[in-house]
Amino acid sequence: MFQADYQLCAMRRKDLVAQIKQQYPKVHNGTLLFFAAYERGTMRFEQESSFYYLTGLIEPAAVLAIHLDGKTLLYLPNCRTERAKWALCDLDLSAASAKKIGVDEIVYLGDEVKGYQLFPFHDRVAYSKLLADLHADGGRTIFTLSPNDAYQYVEQRNILAHLRSYGLNVEQVDISADVARMRRTKDMKEIEYLYKAIDITSLAQEAAARAINDGVTEMEVQASLEYIMTGSGADKAFASIVGSGAHAAVLHYNENFGTMHNGDLVVVDIGARYNYYCADITRTYPVSGSFTERQKEIYTMVLDTQEYIAQIAAPGMWLSHPEHPEQSLNHLARAYLQKKGYDKYFPHGIGHFLGIDVHDVGDVREPLKAGDVITIEPGIYIPSERIGVRIEDDYWITKDGAICLSESLPKDIETIEQMVQAKFE
Numbered sequence: 001m002f003q004a005d006y007q008l009c010a011m012r013r014k015d016l017v018a019q020i021k022q023q024y025p026k027v028h029n030g031t032l033l034f035f036a037a038y039e040r041g042t043m044r045f046e047q048e049s050s051f052y053y054l055t056g057l058i059e060p061a062a063v064l065a066i067h068l069d070g071k072t073l074l075y076l077p078n079c080r081t082e083r084a085k086w087a088l089c090d091l092d093l094s095a096a097s098a099k100k101i102g103v104d105e106i107v108y109l110g111d112e113v114k115g116y117q118l119f120p121f122h123d124r125v126a127y128s129k130l131l132a133d134l135h136a137d138g139g140r141t142i143f144t145l146s147p148n149d150a151y152q153y154v155e156q157r158n159i160l161a162h163l164r165s166y167g168l169n170v171e172q173v174d175i176s177a178d179v180a181r182m183r184r185t186k187d188m189k190e191i192e193y194l195y196k197a198i199d200i201t202s203l204a205q206e207a208a209a210r211a212i213n214d215g216v217t218e219m220e221v222q223a224s225l226e227y228i229m230t231g232s233g234a235d236k237a238f239a240s241i242v243g244s245g246a247h248a249a250v251l252h253y254n255e256n257f258g259t260m261h262n263g264d265l266v267v268v269d270i271g272a273r274y275n276y277y278c279a280d281i282t283r284t285y286p287v288s289g290s291f292t293e294r295q296k297e298i299y300t301m302v303l304d305t306q307e308y309i310a311q312i313a314a315p316g317m318w319l320s321h322p323e324h325p326e327q328s329l330n331h332l333a334r335a336y337l338q339k340k341g342y343d344k345y346f347p348h349g350i351g352h353f354l355g356i357d358v359h360d361v362g363d364v365r366e367p368l369k370a371g372d373v374i375t376i377e378p379g380i381y382i383p384s385e386r387i388g389v390r391i392e393d394d395y396w397i398t399k400d401g402a403i404c405l406s407e408s409l410p411k412d413i414e415t416i417e418q419m420v421q422a423k424f425e
């Protein structure tokens, strides 16, 4: 199902190496080091996003080492024979495998380990070859993903900590900001995958609208829309949100245990993930097929806010920057709603970058530029009135402004009502 473009990944690695060499001209024996994700029991394996971006590989527990002064190596856990009984194994240590994925050599991480999986807590011998290579020539400087913050690259930092406990003793430089800057700007292949994820998500929204009815459970609607995603060859980018009535006002509600009733609104916030690229689209529907006058008033305010922000989203603006409120989409959306007295009902940000992660990497303090893909998702939530309205679409920033990638999915009041009513025909 995954269509990795290994050549494109090799070009990204080349670009990254050029940037790092330029920034650190004095380091000659440096190595860029990236860790794949580990398997978690019987859960479907999900590759670490930056590892996927730079390799295209869905291989667990692998390590990519790009020596600034030489070869690019892929290290694989030394349990290949046993692994072949449990999982599909495309790669071996052959030159043909290395050529296929665009690296110079594929080698084992260390000595043979029991079983068919590797975990960070495996003992030192499992990593012995990597450890020896990094200590060669008096110790290499490693450029890796190890930001000093609370939430990013937690698994990679954990692996590094374990390698240190096994004797890794080399200088370490964090390059997560460089990788984030690259990942933020999408190339045409990425736009193609995003479009595909968005198309599937739009079909799933249409299925959700058709399934919505008085007495239907939120889970039944979830099942209808996820049927479309799975049948289209996509995964879920995140837990589907189907929140009706009071649940519509709970921002990340995804338990979906409620039953919907006429008079309620339903927030459907969903995303397909196709070839690792995520969509993120929200629509709000009236269960009865008709909005009340009050619901229409709130819905229109949210839609107007989204259209206003989409019109001004362009290179040079910021997604969110408190020091530039007059050019910050987040602050402008809030100011727009403030004029109508509704800003206090808008508790979240106006949007985020979108890509391999739903909340994709990228520094919101750097202004928007061509190639960014963002969501624009204003909302108004009034729990006391059982009202929650969010409208979210995905936009590609070009030099001339924002292109809505999800524009084929309707959001005007009349068509939204018709989409829910369609089941009656």
Ligand code: GLY
Residues within 6 Å of the ligand: 238, 269, 270, 280
């Ligand atoms: N779609 C969920 C979120 O953006 O947080």
Ligand code: MN
Residues within 6 Å of the ligand: 280, 352, 375, 377, 392
């Ligand atoms: Mn979103």
